[in-house]
Amino acid sequence: MTARIVSLDPSHQRLQDMLPWFVMGTLDDDERVLVEQHVSGCASCRREIVWHEQLRDANLAQPLERDAGRAFAALRERLPGRGVESASWVANLVEWWQSQQTWLRWTLALQPLAIAALAGALLMVSTRAMHVPEGAFHALARSADASARLVVVFSPQATQAEMRRVLLASGARIVDGPTAADAYVLAVAPDRAEQAERQLRTEHSVLLIQSLEAERAH
């Protein structure tokens, strides 16, 4: 049952064995020319080619639809620690820093200090300007601080329409982000926080969700 049929013409058998890859166009050029020359005079091999084309075109059943984002999220937890990535990133930054001219390094180092000083001065001015005596007015709505906060990471494939749908379904709104890690901070009414979190966890386009309420409580 498993013995191979021995052809009287070894070159015919050898070339016939190559026909699956001839049909797929994956033979080397030399092999392809050899097969073409043989096939032009061999009816048996021409029939074989038609058979292989039928099998190629049958394509059989399509595989199941699978969610690459969900599968990748499962793998992400098993990937080498972020420390490795950070080390590499830090190493690149150090290398770049050392390659710069001395004057440029000083300029770059002083720049954040100058920005911080300006920001501090601006904050002092605006705090004085915003100071209002207690009882002067009442807020018409609940202040933003009263909202529950959630951090979410959407799948990179999530479209704007999909993100909008998810937000509407959960009753949350984006108040910050995207961060460097592509995370968004969502705000939701405190009495809907648990329900919103449950809803977000059912969404395939949401890869990660974390409540900030525990941190705020401390």
Add this chain to the structure above:
Amino acid sequence: MLRGFTKPVQDEARASSNTTDIALIERVVAGDPRAFETLYRGYFPRLTRFLERMTRRPALVEEILNDTMLVVAHNSHKFNRASKVSTWIFAIAYRKALKALRDVDDPVEMDPAAEDLLGRDEYEPKDALMQLQLRRVLGEAVEALSANHRAVIELTYFQGASYREIAQIMDCPIETVKTRMFHARRRLKALLPEPSEDLL
């Protein structure tokens, strides 16, 4: 989709794809997580299809795929360009699939029961089969082949791998690939009608 391309265009497309893959591997080695995710998503459809066909166990596919890509992540620095990136990744997937099949006691070589199945009357040639019936019967017949035969069929016809690449993926001599194809073809051949002479 490579099918339908002329040979030079196919070669060009494959070379370009491999160049892109090599660039991604280099970024993975440098610690770029986005490059790894791009590589993962690029290979996800091809690997799920290959693993579904080879293992016939849809529930195992994502686990085997993630085991495969975890090896890629850990060993990206060992990729030495002796083969194409796709050949290297499929070789890892093939070994992981074999291990998974052994873990669940699924035979890798030809199952005697499958030989019997293929010998039954319903698997005799059916000249009048409609194309859809033909596809269904062919699908069942391919499933009845051994894992190694299924892998050769899948890699040849649906992943567009050359026989040399298949030998690298399956870590076996080229002649073994051709012999496996010969036996797989013989078992499947009874199901497809012989083309008539006027088609030629």
